[in-house]
Amino acid sequence: MQIHVVQSGESLYQLSRVYGVPLETIAATNEVPVNKTLVVGQALVIPITGSYYWVHPGDTIYSVAHKVGTDVQTLAEVNHLNLNYTLPVGLRLYVPQKPRRTAEINAYIEPTGNEFSPHLIQSASDAAPHVTYLAPFSFRIQRDGSLQAPPMDDLYTVAGQHHVTLMMVVTNLEKNQFSAELGSIILNNEQHQNALLENILRTAKQFDFRDIHFDIEHLHPKDKEAYNAFLRKASNVIHREGYLMSTALAPKTSAAQSGAWYTAHDYKAHGQIADFVIIMTYEWGYSGGPPMPVSPIGPVRKVLEYAITEMPASKIMMGQNLYGYDWTLPFVQGGPFARAISPQSAIDLARRENQDIKYDYIAQAPHFQYQDNRGKQHIVWFEDARSIQAKFNLVKELGLRGISYWKLGLRFPQNWLLIESNFEVVKR
Numbered sequence: 001m002q003i004h005v006v007q008s009g010e011s012l013y014q015l016s017r018v019y020g021v022p023l024e025t026i027a028a029t030n031e032v033p034v035n036k037t038l039v040v041g042q043a044l045v046i047p048i049t050g051s052y053y054w055v056h057p058g059d060t061i062y063s064v065a066h067k068v069g070t071d072v073q074t075l076a077e078v079n080h081l082n083l084n085y086t087l088p089v090g091l092r093l094y095v096p097q098k099p100r101r102t103a104e105i106n107a108y109i110e111p112t113g114n115e116f117s118p119h120l121i122q123s124a125s126d127a128a129p130h131v132t133y134l135a136p137f138s139f140r141i142q143r144d145g146s147l148q149a150p151p152m153d154d155l156y157t158v159a160g161q162h163h164v165t166l167m168m169v170v171t172n173l174e175k176n177q178f179s180a181e182l183g184s185i186i187l188n189n190e191q192h193q194n195a196l197l198e199n200i201l202r203t204a205k206q207f208d209f210r211d212i213h214f215d216i217e218h219l220h221p222k223d224k225e226a227y228n229a230f231l232r233k234a235s236n237v238i239h240r241e242g243y244l245m246s247t248a249l250a251p252k253t254s255a256a257q258s259g260a261w262y263t264a265h266d267y268k269a270h271g272q273i274a275d276f277v278i279i280m281t282y283e284w285g286y287s288g289g290p291p292m293p294v295s296p297i298g299p300v301r302k303v304l305e306y307a308i309t310e311m312p313a314s315k316i317m318m319g320q321n322l323y324g325y326d327w328t329l330p331f332v333q334g335g336p337f338a339r340a341i342s343p344q345s346a347i348d349l350a351r352r353e354n355q356d357i358k359y360d361y362i363a364q365a366p367h368f369q370y371q372d373n374r375g376k377q378h379i380v381w382f383e384d385a386r387s388i389q390a391k392f393n394l395v396k397e398l399g400l401r402g403i404s405y406w407k408l409g410l411r412f413p414q415n416w417l418l419i420e421s422n423f424e425v426v427k428r
Contacts, residue, residue, distance in 0.1 A: 001421035002046035003385045005359075006038045019046050031344060031413045039350045041357030041366070043385040045414045055091040068095045103395065103423035104402035106133040106167060106278065106317060109155070109409070116153045123408045124155060128162035130416045132426050133211060135167035137407070139203065140174070143185055145195030147203060156208065163427045167246070168209035170200060171216065178218035180260065187219075187226040197237050204243060210428065212238050213278075215248040221263035228269040235273050244275045251281050251303040251319075255310070271311020278404040279307055282321040287337040291327040291379045293365035295320065297390050304398055313399040320391060320403050322410045324382025329369075342410035346382040357384075364390040385414040392422045402426075 004015060012034065016023040027034045030044050038044075053068055061083060065072040076083050079093050087093075107127050109120060116124075116136075124134060136155055140148040147170070159166050172183045186192050200212055214234070219227060231247065238245045247270050250261045255268070270277050281300045285292040300318070307316055324346055325338035341349070346366075350357050353370035360367060367381045395403060402423075419425065 001418060002048050002051040003389060004044045004046050005386070006040055006042045006044065008040050010038060012038065015044070015046070019048060019052070021046055021048060029413065029417065031411065036351065039347055039355075039357055041359065041368070042347055042350075043357075043366070043414070045385050045417050047417065050097040051095045053093045053095055055087045055089055055093065057089050059087050059089075061085065061087060064093060069098065070095060097421075100422060100424045101396060102426050103400075104132040104276070104317065104426045105130060105419060105423070106135055106402070106404040107131050108135045108137045108169070108405065108407045110137040110407050111151050115151050116155065120409050121154050121158065123410075124158045125161075127405075127408055127416060128158050128164050130419045130425055131164055132402070132428060133167040134159050134164045135169050135213060138169040138171040138173060138215065139200075141170060141172050141182060141186055141196060143182060143192075145186065145192040145199060147196075147199050149203065152207060165210045165428045166208060167211045167213045168200070168204055168207070169213045169215055172218075178216075180218050180220045180223075183216055183219045183227075184223050187223050187230050193230060193233065197234060200234075201237070201241055204241075209243070211244040211246055211275075213246045213248065217248070217250065218260050219264035221258065221260070224264040224266055227264050228266055228273070231270070231273045245273075246276045246278065247274045248278045248280060249307075251279055251299075253302050253306045267307060267310035271315055274315065276315045276317060276401055277307075277311070278317045278319055279303060280319040280406070282319050282406065285325060285381055287325060287340065288334075290331045290333075291325070291329070291338070291381060293360065293363045293367075293381045293387075294324060294383070295387075295391070296360075296363035296365060297387075297394065298363065300391065301394060304394065304400065308398060308400075314401050316398075316400045317402045317404040318391065318395055318400055320388070320405050321383065322405050322407060322412050322415065324380060326378055326380045329377040329379055340410075341380060341382060342412060343383050343415075344411035344413070346380050347384075349380065359386065383412065383415075385418060388415050388418055389422075392418065396422070 012023045012026055029047050061076055062072050065075045078096055109124055136150050172179050174182045235245050249265045252262050281303050282295040284299055285294045323340050326341050327338040328336050350368050355368045355370050357366050357368050364387050366384045369379045371377055
């Protein structure tokens with residue numbers, strides 16, 4: 001699979017000739033209307049086996065092999081070159097497809113109001129071939145240990161058609177906020193815990209869930225050990241029934257990191273108790289905060305490198321956002337919240353506003369600025385094929401279990417193509 005960054009003056013017709021791929025195929029793959037101009041800086045995925053590399057000044061066959069992550073002998077052989085050959089600038093080298101490794105992929109899906117809209121069901125159906133788990137968000141714990149269920153609608157059908165495992169997401173959401181008080185009531189009352197676990201198992205059997213996923217957040221720091229003890233108890237009950245158990249963790253960089261979102265999340269304990277964990281490595285840039293990438297690769301790396309000192313890498317799924325944000329400038333704390341935007345919508349917006357897409361190579365994230373019809377300046381940070389590939393490379397480098405997406409419903413066709421190019425998705 002080739003990632004091509006659009007240069008000034010390029011068209012689908014030209015790219016079709018360069019790569020030998022029908023124009024209509026490139027357009028359909030990237031959901032680009034044939035009659036629309038390409039955006040300078042836009043990252044396209046070209047559906048070819050392997051990829052191409054064009055020689056830059058100073059390149060040698062050895063340096064190119066290092067850049068593209070293949071061995072020099074293979075690169076020389078497939079391109080019929082002598083190892084001592086001086087590479088002319090502009091020469092196109094073919095880079096063979098790398099072997100895919102297995103990975104588990106999860107995608108959360110959140111209903112709008114009291115239903116999954118046809119758009120969300122279609123989004124789930126489109127993603128299902130590329131995921132291991134589908135996670136409707138969420139089953140909300142009530143103060144007596146009962147559960148408030150989300151609408152399930154046609155998700156059973158989608159999961160069954162594509163051999164997807166349904167993940168039962170259990171949260172301490174109350175009035176649409178994570179509640180430390182609710183968490184404390186459940187974690188410190190054995191009667192409520194027993195009722196909760198009975199309700200979880202009854203619901204799992206009813207809806208054919210195969211993984212029970214605890215996303216218990218914003219707990220009182222004093223409830224850290226109580227949460228660990230509850231997870232041990234839940235693990236025994238859940239595993240006895242033949243289900244998997246997983247948890248969601250806030251993005252920490254040390255065991256000493258404190259605060260409402262962090263203290264009660266004990267990486268070492270979760271790594272020992274859970275079958276796997278999802279680390280929420282996103283929201284550095286968030287709707288109420290200053291403009292910046294949602295998941296810059298440097299901070300993501302720091303969290304994951306800490307995590308693998310506390311638990312096996314094979315238990316860790318890296319969290320990944322399927323969205324960006326559009327901030328109004330200048331940013332004012334407490335001012336207007338940034339608007340969530342899909343990667344595909346961000347490209348459409350850049351096209352409408354006639355803005356080139358820039359790329360921050362340190363953060364590994366695309367962005368652009370524009371002025372709206374009221375004269376207000378905006379900056380948009382989002383995800384594209386380059387930023388996603390950088391995260392996939394990190395998953396492979398660290399030997400992680402896979403990736404978990406928050407959340408379906410936002411158009412990002414290149415992501416699913418790159419999953420299939422990089423990984424053999426596990427189906428349970």
